[in-house]
Amino acid sequence: QVQLVESGGGVVQPGGSLRLSCAASGLIFRNFGIHWVRQAPGRGLEWVAYISPSGGEKFYADSAKGRFTISRDNSKNTLYLQMNSLAADDTAVYHCARDRARSYFDFWGQGTLVTVSS
Amino acid sequence: QSALTQPPSVSGSPGQSVTISCTGTSSDISTYGRVSWYQQPPDAAPKLIIYDVTNRPSGVPDRFSGSESGNTASLTISGLQPEDEADYFCSSYTSGDAWMFGGGTKVTVL
Numbered sequence: 001q002v003q004l005v006e007s008g009g010g011v012v013q014p015g016g017s018l019r020l021s022c023a024a025s026g027l028i029f030r031n032f033g034i035h036w037v038r039q040a041p042g043r044g045l046e047w048v049a050y051i052s053p054s055g056g057e058k059f060y061a062d063s064a065k066g067r068f069t070i071s072r073d074n075s076k077n078t079l080y081l082q083m084n085s086l087a088a089d090d091t092a093v094y095h096c097a098r099d100r101a102r103s104y105f106d107f108w109g110q111g112t113l114v115t116v117s118s
Numbered sequence: 119q120s121a122l123t124q125p126p127s128v129s130g131s132p133g134q135s136v137t138i139s140c141t142g143t144s145s146d147i148s149t150y151g152r153v154s155w156y157q158q159p160p161d162a163a164p165k166l167i168i169y170d171v172t173n174r175p176s177g178v179p180d181r182f183s184g185s186e187s188g189n190t191a192s193l194t195i196s197g198l199q200p201e202d203e204a205d206y207f208c209s210s211y212t213s214g215d216a217w218m219f220g221g222g223t224k225v226t227v228l
Contacts, residue, residue: 035217037219044121044207044219044220044221044222045156045164045207045209045219045222046219047209047216047217047218047219050215050217059215059216061216095163095164097164100169101152101170102152102211103152103154103169103170103211104152104154104166104169104170104209105154105156105164105166105209106166106169106175107166108163108164108165109163110163111163
């Protein structure tokens with residue numbers, strides 16, 4: 001079955017950086033676009049970024065543009081999110097989710113918690 | 119990129135029907151027809167329950183149904199069950215190659 005497992009979360013100071021990873025199994029990773037979606041504590045879901053199957057197309061939410069970079073290594077079945085210039089409102093659980101038809105997210109990981117605090 | 123609008127909460131007794139609305143704009147729901155719905159129990163990852171407005175993935179009970187009218191999409195749960203108590207989020211693809219979510223609706227089974 002499809003499994004997406006995020007890692008790399010933790011506590012970081014404002015202005016700091018963090019790189020998240022999402023390890024995929026049970027699917028032909030190179031065939032699917034993947035998203036990052038975050039959820040602040042007690043809040044709703046917020047789409048962050050998308051990367052196409054080949055990595056040739058990348059799209060970002062306004063809140064992520066210029067600070068976050070999505071990438072993937074299809075040889076390792078792994079997705080990444082490099083986050084720079086972190087601020088308190090970036091505190092959230094970050095999920096990776098498989099894309100279908102650039103329409104919906106059909107499998108989600110459990111998420112990794114990022115806390116931005118001094 | 120503004121969020122889609124959902125009611126914060128709805129409630130119903132077992133066996134009743136509840137409907138959750140999700141209002142967007144002409145740049146998303148009504149233009150692309152790429153609306154999906156997710157169920158999220160406490161401390162769990164979201165689960166897809168409706169995609170492309172009306173379609174149910176395999177394994178999702180048929181008491182969950184989706185519809186759309188103009189800029190508003192809706193999720194109806196018919197024959198409410200105790201296990202349906204969760205947060206529900208709508209999502210839509212939007213112009214400019216982006217996706218949006220609603221703020222979420224908490225469904226309470228009385």
